[in-house]
Every structure is written in structure tokens, then in C-alpha cells.
Amino acid sequence: MTSGPPVEVRGLTKQYGDITAVDGVDLTVEAGDVFGYLGPNGAGKTTSMRMMLGLIRPTAGEVKLFGKDPQESISALTGVAGFVEAPRFYPYLDAKTNLELLAALDGDGANGRIPEVLDIVELTDRAKDKVGGYSHGMRQRLGIAASLLRKPKLLMLDEPATGLDPAGMRDMRLLIKRLASEGITVLLSSHLLAEVEDVCDRVAIIRKGKIAYQGQLSQLRKEAGLSYSLRTTDDTAARKVLDSFTAVTDVAASDDGTLRFHPADESAVAQLSGQLTAAGAMIIELAPRSATLEELFFELTEGES
Amino acid sequence: MKSPSTFTVYRWELRKLRAQKRTYLGIGAAILVPMAFTIAVALRPGEPRDVPFGRYIHQTGLAIPLVMLLFGSIWFFPLITALVAGDIVANEDQNGTMKTILTRSVERTQVFFGKVLAAFTYAFIAVVISAGFALVAGLFVSGYNPLTSLSGQVVSANEGLSLVGASVAVYMIPILAIASIALMLSTVTRNSAAAVVGTLMFSLILQLVVIIPGLGGLKPYLLSTQFNAWQGLLRTPIDWDPIIRAAWVSSAYAIPALLIALVVFLRRDVTGG
Numbered sequence: 379m380t381s382g383p384p385v386e387v388r389g390l391t392k393q394y395g396d397i398t399a400v401d402g403v404d405l406t407v408e409a410g411d412v413f414g415y416l417g418p419n420g421a422g423k424t425t426s427m428r429m430m431l432g433l434i435r436p437t438a439g440e441v442k443l444f445g446k447d448p449q450e451s452i453s454a455l456t457g458v459a460g461f462v463e464a465p466r467f468y469p470y471l472d473a474k475t476n477l478e479l480l481a482a483l484d485g486d487g488a489n490g491r492i493p494e495v496l497d498i499v500e501l502t503d504r505a506k507d508k509v510g511g512y513s514h515g516m517r518q519r520l521g522i523a524a525s526l527l528r529k530p531k532l533l534m535l536d537e538p539a540t541g542l543d544p545a546g547m548r549d550m551r552l553l554i555k556r557l558a559s560e561g562i563t564v565l566l567s568s569h570l571l572a573e574v575e576d577v578c579d580r581v582a583i584i585r586k587g588k589i590a591y592q593g594q595l596s597q598l599r600k601e602a603g604l605s606y607s608l609r610t611t612d613d614t615a616a617r618k619v620l621d622s623f624t625a626v627t628d629v630a631a632s633d634d635g636t637l638r639f640h641p642a643d644e645s646a647v648a649q650l651s652g653q654l655t656a657a658g659a660m661i662i663e664l665a666p667r668s669a670t671l672e673e674l675f676f677e678l679t680e681g682e683s
Numbered sequence: 684m685k686s687p688s689t690f691t692v693y694r695w696e697l698r699k700l701r702a703q704k705r706t707y708l709g710i711g712a713a714i715l716v717p718m719a720f721t722i723a724v725a726l727r728p729g730e731p732r733d734v735p736f737g738r739y740i741h742q743t744g745l746a747i748p749l750v751m752l753l754f755g756s757i758w759f760f761p762l763i764t765a766l767v768a769g770d771i772v773a774n775e776d777q778n779g780t781m782k783t784i785l786t787r788s789v790e791r792t793q794v795f796f797g798k799v800l801a802a803f804t805y806a807f808i809a810v811v812i813s814a815g816f817a818l819v820a821g822l823f824v825s826g827y828n829p830l831t832s833l834s835g836q837v838v839s840a841n842e843g844l845s846l847v848g849a850s851v852a853v854y855m856i857p858i859l860a861i862a863s864i865a866l867m868l869s870t871v872t873r874n875s876a877a878a879v880v881g882t883l884m885f886s887l888i889l890q891l892v893v894i895i896p897g898l899g900g901l902k903p904y905l906l907s908t909q910f911n912a913w914q915g916l917l918r919t920p921i922d923w924d925p926i927i928r929a930a931w932v933s934s935a936y937a938i939p940a941l942l943i944a945l946v947v948f949l950r951r952d953v954t955g956g
């Protein structure tokens with residue numbers, strides 16, 4: 379019935395007048411992935427996910443979900459569920475009726491799963507309350523419940539933890555982990571790396587509509603490890619050396635005077651130590667450090683210093 | 684896997700209407716206005732002699748729903764119709780639920796026609812309720828007596844009753860065209876207030892067009908004129924011409940409006956919510 383990976387996006391572009399919200403994005407999510415789609419606010423995450431769900435038309439490029447184009451037929455969303463931005467419901471209907479409505483639009487016996495999905499998101503007690511009176515966190519959970527009605531093989535969640543309190547965030551993470559462990563492929567967007575770090579195995583980083591990095595999270599960690607820190611007796615001289623040395627990039631100073639940089643390779647580090655000594659900056663500390671993913675993420679998304 | 688039918692969408696559209704205040708506002712007005720009108724008839728000695736059947740309102744209750752249909756066509760029934768038809772698409776935008784329903788297993792076309800049918804159903808029910816209350820209140824005030832047709836013949840009360848029923852049915856033709864225009868404005872503007880007001884303005888402007896010198900010849904082709912088509916039923920023999928014209932003139936308004944709405948609905952980006 380299905381062929382192709384859960385998500386295959388090629389050259390996806392969306393133009394709003396002068397703004398190119400999404401600019402030639404290529405993305406592949408394989409079955410079983412818990413895929414983190416990372417980028418700062420305004421990077422184009424939501425816009426690309428709207429295109430993936432068939433809500434907006436790409437200016438160029440295409441989306442295939444299990445080999446099917448959501449622009450062509452709603453049947454491309456068979457086995458696919460999720461939401462973009464905050465999930466929205468009819469405020470004048472209670473949660474259960476909202477789910478009944480959506481289940482009716484799903485067909486396929488979705489109605490019978492309502493008690494189960496309400497239970498999963500712990501809203502059974504509040505099922506008879508109008509959604510208009512729900513808190514943000516409850517709506518977020520109801521959004522997950524509404525997605526689970528479809529028995530998804532692919533779940534797309536756009537910043538599901540945004541606006542939740544710490545406990546809510548933790549619950550959301552646990553829920554996503556649990557769903558992933560049940561074999562559901564998950565595409566999860568976030569503007570915070572920390573939010574997806576312990577959930578995701580693969581990530582794409584989007585910046586100004588373009589993919590800046592795509593691959594294993596472990597590979598990203600390895601790249602992050604290539605950063606060095608340096609302390610010397612003469613910070614100014616050391617900085618001058620670093621700035622003029624071409625085998626070193628991304629030089630930055632932290633508050634305590636420690637310098638950070640990316641060497642091209644280990645021999646560049648060895649060469650550097652000689653040059654520093656020659657310049658009169660005696661080395662106190664020169665050590666490889668595993669930069670936090672935050673830093674790397676920041677570098678990838680905010681550009682070079 | 685079996686996909687849900689358009690009928691399912693339609694049923695749930697009706698279910699949503701049942702849960703919204705706006706629906707009851709319309710139905711409430713559909714009940715109260717004929718009641719107030721009938722009470723005024725009962726309390727005041729005179730009658731509106733310048734409108735068809737106006738002179739008979741004290742003789743037979745059958746005349747009261749007919750006079751209601753005449754007065755109501757100016758803005759009352761278009762307003763009640765537009766109240767729901769102008770909102771039914773736009774409220775999904777305003778609630779941000781468009782994305783919610785368009786990411787399930789129904790095609791956009793199905794969602795659209797489910798909404799069209801629901802808006803039509805509501806307009807039908809509202810007009811029937813309104814005419815029904817006018818009739819019952821009218822019978823109470825002026826009695827179940829024979830009716831004088833527009834050709835001057837007296838028809839029995841029973842026959843008159845079926846003619847009133849048939850008149851309401853013919854009245855639905857332009858009502859559904861008004862609903863279609865409201866649906867178009869609802870889809871295009873994504874704003875229910877704009878759609879309701881726009882529909883009302885449209886229907887009022889049409890009525891003014893004929894006053895402009897030289898444009899009087901347009902009258903038979905204006906949507907507003909079709910609200911009088913039912914009067915053909917109250918002639919002996921029945922004059923079918925205005926009814927047939929109402930059918931095609933109203934279609935000429937409704938079908939393009941629905942087509943435009945459908946195309947916009949199918950092609951639009953769902954960016955809100």
C-alpha cells in the first residue's frame with residue numbers, strides 16, 4: 379500500500395511575496411526515526427511542515443509521504459497525523475465531541491479509539507468540558523490525542539512543548555519517547571536543541587529557510603567535539619595569533635578570557651602552540667573540549683562571528 | 684480503507700451549527716419577527732394595502748405568512764440566511780480549525796460541499812420555521828378562512844394552505860442563491876462579519892439598481908426580483924413564467940458564486956491557526 383520513506387522532501391520552497399520562508403529544503407525521514415527539525419523562530423519550520431501536511435502549496439519542490447503527494451490527494455495523509463503550531467479545536471464543543479468529529483472525518487474505526495487516546499494524554503476526567511476553557515497544556519495534549527486517533531505511522535509535531543511548564547515538557551518528552559518506542563516515526567520540530575536532544579536520533583537544522591545540517595545527532599556531537607579552548611598569559615597577543623592563523627576558525631572569547639576556536643586538524647593545534655610561544659603568549663591551558671550542542675547549534679544557525 | 688463520505692461531513696457541520704449561539708440567534712429571530720408582526724396586525728386596525736395580500740390580513744390567517752415573505756425579502760430573510768452561510772467557512776479560519784479538519788481523511792471538496800449543504804439546510808429550516816410561525820400566529824389572529832388569489836378568485840382555505848406551502852418552497856430558490864453568495868464571501872474574505880454584511884449589502888444594492896433611470900429593464904434578472912416569483916402560484920391559472928425565471932436567474936447567481944468559492948477553497952493556503 380505504501381512505498382517510499384515516511385517523509386521525502388525535495389527542493390521544497392515557499393515564497394510569500396519577497397520573503398522566502400522555505401528555500402530549497404531537502405529532507406528525508408526514514409521509518410523508525412525520531413527526527414528533530416531544529417531552527418530558531420522564523421527559520422521556516424512551521425511553513426515547511428504545513429507543506430508536508432498539504433495545508434499550503436509549495437512555490438516549488440515536492441513532498442512525498444510514504445511516496446504520496448499530499449497536494450494530490452488527502453489519501454497521502456493515510457497513516458499520517460500531527461499538527462502545526464498550537465493545535466486548535468472548536469471551543470464551543472467539549473473535548474470528547476471534538477474528537478468524535480475528527481474521528482468521523484478519519485473513518486477507519488477511529489471513533490472506537492477515543493477513550494484510549496483520552497486516557498493516554500490523561501484527559502479522560504475533562505473530556506466533557508468545553509475546549510474553550512482548556513489551558514494551553516491541555517489543548518496541546520488534546521492535539522496529541524487527536525493525532526493518535528489516526529493510528530499514525532508518522533507523527534508530525536510542531537514545537538509540541540512550547541508554552542508548557544517544566545512538568546508538562548517532561549510529560550510531553552516521555553510521551554513522545556513512548557510513542558517512538560511503539561514504532562511510530564516522529565518528526566519533531568523545536569527551536570531548542572535541549573528539547574529534542576534526548577529524544578531524537580537524527581536532526582536537521584534549518585536556518586533562514588535553508589537546511590544547515592542534516593544527519594545523525596551523534597555525528598553532530600562529534601563535530602561539536604572539534605572545538606578547543608585556550609588560556610595564555612597574554613590574551614591580546616593570543617587573540618592576534620589566532621585571528622591571523624588560517625588553519626583556525628570561529629574564534630570567540632568568553633567572559634573569563636578563555637578563547638575558543640575550531641582548528642582544521644590536530645597538526646594545526648601543534649603549529650599554533652609554537653606560534654603562541656613565539657608571540658610571547660605562554661600557554662596555561664590548551665585543550666580539546668566538547669562544545670555543547672547549544673553552541674554548535676548557535677554557530678550553525680546564527681552564522682559566523 | 685473506506686474514506687468518510689460527504690454526508691458525514693454534512694452531519695457534523697449540522698452538529699456544529701447546533702452548538703453555536705449564532706444558529707439560535709437566527710432561529711430566534713425567525714420565530715420572534717413573525718410573532719411580533721402578527722401581534723402588530725392583531726392590535727392595529729389598518730392593513731398594508733400597497734402590498735399583495737396586505738388587504739386580506741384581517742380576513743384570513745393565510746395572508747399573514749405571504750405578507751411576511753414579501754417584507755422579509757428586503758433584508759430579514761437574507762440576513763438570517765447570511766448569518767450562518769457567511770460564517771460557515773470563515774469561522775474555521777477564525778477558530779484556527781481549518782488546519783484541524785483539513786489534515787484528516789476528507790478531501791477539501793467534501794468539506795466544502797458538506798458546508799454548502801449545511802448552510803442550505805439551515806436557511807431552509809429558518810425560512811420554514813419563520814413562515815410556519817407566521818401561519819400559526821396568523822390563523823390564531825385572523826382565522827382559517829378562504830383566500831382571495833391575485834386574479835381575484837376565492838380559493839378554499841385548504842387549497843390556500845397548500846398554496847402557502849408551495850410559495851415558501853418557491854421562495855427557497857432565491858434564498859439558496861443568497862446562501863451561495865454568502866458562502867462565497869465567507870470563503871474569500873475568511874471573515875464572517877464581512878461576509879454577512881457583504882451579502883446584505885449585495886442584496887440591498889440589487890434592490891436599488893432598479894431605481895436608477897435606464898436600469899429598470901434589468902429588474903427581471905435581479906436576484907431580489909426572484910423573491911416575488913411565488914406570486915405566480917397565486918394566480919388562476921398558475922403563472923409558471925416567474926417561477927421558471929426564478930430558477931434560472933437564481934442559478935445564474937448561485938452557481939458562479941459556488942464555483943468561485945470552491946476554487947478558492949481548493950487552492951488556498953491554510954496559514955492561520
Ligand SMILES: Nc1ncnc2c1ncn2[C@@H]1O[C@H](COP(=O)(O)OP(=O)(O)O)[C@@H](O)[C@H]1O
Nearest residue numbers: 394397399418419420421422423424425426954
Ligand atoms: N502567511 C505568511 N505570510 C507571510 N510570511 C510568512 C507567513 N508565514 C510565515 N511567514 C514568514 O516565513 C518565515 C518562516 O516562518 P515559520 O515557518 O513560521 O518559521 P518557524 O516555524 O521556524 O518559526 C518567517 O519569516 C515568517 O515571518
Ligand SMILES: [Mg+2]
Nearest residue numbers: 423424425463
Ligand atoms: Mg513555528
